[in-house]
Amino acid sequence: MAIKPMPDATLRDSFRESVIARASVLPWVLRLLNIGPILILILLAIVVSILTPNFLKPINLGNILAQIAVIATVAIGQHVVILTRGIDLSVGSNLALATVMGGLVFRMTDSSTAVMLAMLLSGTAIGAVNGLVYVFGRLPHPFIITLATLSICRGLALEFSVGHTTMRGMPDAIAALGGYSYFGIPNSFFVVLAVVLVAAVFTRYMVWGRWLYAVGGDPQAARGMGIPVRGVLVSAYVISGLCAGIGAILLSGRTGASSPLYGDLLELDTIAAVIIGGASFLGGRGHIGHALVGALMIGVIRNALNLLNVDVFFQMIAIGVIIVVAVEADVLRNRLEAQARALQSTRLQ
């Protein structure tokens, strides 16, 4: 930004003052945008608890945590992929296929370990297919391959499931993990916390995480810096698949069943959670905990609309509107950052 010569001193002074004023306000606005999602979540909780006293009852809060456990877990994996500028549309069908695989194994053995392993392996394998085809098939965007596996997994799940429909029954350990509570907090939420914790350690404290952010920030530069970009990309989709497998354990535990119909539109919920939580679609931005905040926000909104007897269809509209707001906030943040950069250059010394 070039500074045009000012006709007189007063004008120059007012320019200088406005630059200084903006330069001191901007960082605060940016900081506010960064913690915005958490503030909005707290604000939302306060408003809802005023509107309906049932909201703050422990049993209702426990319900919310149980309801969002699957979305939150799968959203962590989705976030890892979105960090690399990618997207994983297959998570919902992947989860359904994983529950079916678990259900089939349960017909052969009572071992809960075997059933869990089947679900985790199925999810991870589909994730690996996504990543490998995307990277080594030289696809322009992961949208296409994950859209294909969305369809393939749903078809496979329907084909493999006995009677092409829901199969009852899950081992006790899985039912306990997905359905039971401990001091009012559902076990599934402890699983969510564990997944968030492990993901946070991997993404914030390990070299792999740094590479993830670098690849998302600038894939070309990452290659130039000697980062194994292909390996990082494949690993992101593998992690997303693994998270879908963990989500499968939680969901079939909660329902005591496996079904080829599970996880319908889960890809939308997880992408919404990541974006609402404050990550950027442009990649390389956002703390992994944002996915949890986003999932909690979706849970609170749905729960509040239920408690207030609002039509279910309106919930879908509300979530959609919130996604638009979140994406606009991301756009605004990028514009403000560009302004901050311009101010750095013109700052009068």
Add this chain to the structure above:
Amino acid sequence: MKKPSAAPVLSVHRAQKRFGAIEALKDVSLEIFKGEVLALLGDNGAGKSTLVKCISGLHALDGGEITIDGKRAALSSPAAARRAGIETVYQDLALFDNLTPAQNFYCGREIAYPSWLPQALRFLDRQTMDREAAAVIERLKVKLPKFDAPVALMSGGQRQAIAVARATVFARKVVILDEPTAALGVRESRKVLDLILQLKAEGNAVILITHNMEQVVELADRAIVLRQGRKVGELKPSRSNQQKLVSMIVGAEA
């Protein structure tokens, strides 16, 4: 015994590079010594960028060879060139907007532990990296608004300074700078030029690509002129032969 100052750090011998029907480099040879600034001059399309990309491992030569300290070097990738001690500051910077200066410094060569794990699974030694990056920024007298903010928030000059500073940390032999001041204002350019002098003082061989003749005269110990993929001249730049350099670049000399 070999005298360190007498042997070139890097030498390019009869480099050839073709892109289809276009001969981008024809028999280009050059040598550069420790503690020297070599200006690489030429009009657009003269082959400067191609030559630099061959040295920094982005392109492979079709003919000729590159030696480092007298030994033939296989510069098959940017990582290999960097391991050989060659740092490049590209025109488009190759900084990660979403990372802080310290994170940018060590990107792709993070200090991490424990060493028995594969690099990807090691834990970042953030304190050491932050401390050392901060020390370099301090030593080079680069002023940054905030050290722990992503570089997206910094000005062109600050970003360029970070990119050059990164090269100074890791350069062990050769630093290549591709038009380092092209997008900068006067004051910011000055800062970067000071950094180049510092690089030289620390014993690096510096290859500088620029269109700015003032900078060539001020900084460069030697200048090599390329035209249409050939080396057409080599001289010591000074005020008095500045005009001759320009006519060599455009191909108008007598």
